[in-house]
Amino acid sequence: MNLAENDLLLKFGKAIALLLQGLCALVAAGFVLFVLVVILITQVMLTEALTPDDIPMTIAASPLTYVSILLVIAANLTVMFFFFGKMRALIESVGMGDPFIPENAERLNAMAWLLLGAKVLAEIVGWLRLYHASLMDGGGAVTTEFNLYELHSFLIVLVLFILARVFKHGAAMREDLEGTV
Numbered sequence: 790m791n792l793a794e795n796d797l798l799l800k801f802g803k804a805i806a807l808l809l810q811g812l813c814a815l816v817a818a819g820f821v822l823f824v825l826v827v828i829l830i831t832q833v834m835l836t837e838a839l840t841p842d843d844i845p846m847t848i849a850a851s852p853l854t855y856v857s858i859l860l861v862i863a864a865n866l867t868v869m870f871f872f873f874g875k876m877r878a879l880i881e882s883v884g885m886g887d888p889f890i891p892e893n894a895e896r897l898n899a900m901a902w903l904l905l906g907a908k909v910l911a912e913i914v915g916w917l918r919l920y921h922a923s924l925m926d927g928g929g930a931v932t933t934e935f936n937l938y939e940l941h942s943f944l945i946v947l948v949l950f951i952l953a954r955v956f957k958h959g960a961a962m963r964e965d966l967e968g969t970v
Contacts, residue, residue, distance in 0.1 A: 894957035901949035
């Protein structure tokens with residue numbers, strides 16, 4: 790039974806996942822390219838094209854921190870690329886009418902780990918930006934605040950891990966049912 794032809798939500802979800810996966814790839818490639826430009830600028834390989842006044846102050850202050858931030862963001866986008874790939878595969882299997890399969894339990898589990906990794910990488914970007922801001926402030930005290938919105942991504946990770954267990958249990962029950970019939 791193929792539900793994909795009739796279910797607009799599945800079509801929309803698949804299109805959004807594909808779009809977001811493509812955007813992740815495009816933006817991550819852009820960040821990596823920008824890292825190369827920053828390295829070339831800071832290594833004075835472009836001396837003919839730039840004067841020291843042309844280099845942005847934020848890059849000149851700490852090029853390694855700047856490059857680290859860009860690379861971690863690119864890594865985060867790569868993680869999200871794989872997340873949306875798993876999401877597309879999950880949507881396709883649901884559209885085919887067969888969601889309770891062991892592969893979907895594995896996909897949901899992988900999605901939870903990927904989302905947790907993305908959250909950790911986002912926190913690393915925050916710490917690097919905080920460090921970079923303190924350098925720009927002349928070593929002054931730069932602080933950050935924690936708010937309750939930070940918890941929502943951890944709750945989504947928890948929900949994905951639980952759904953993975955539900956799908957795993959559903960697939961096992963289905964196999965048991967098919968074995969008894």
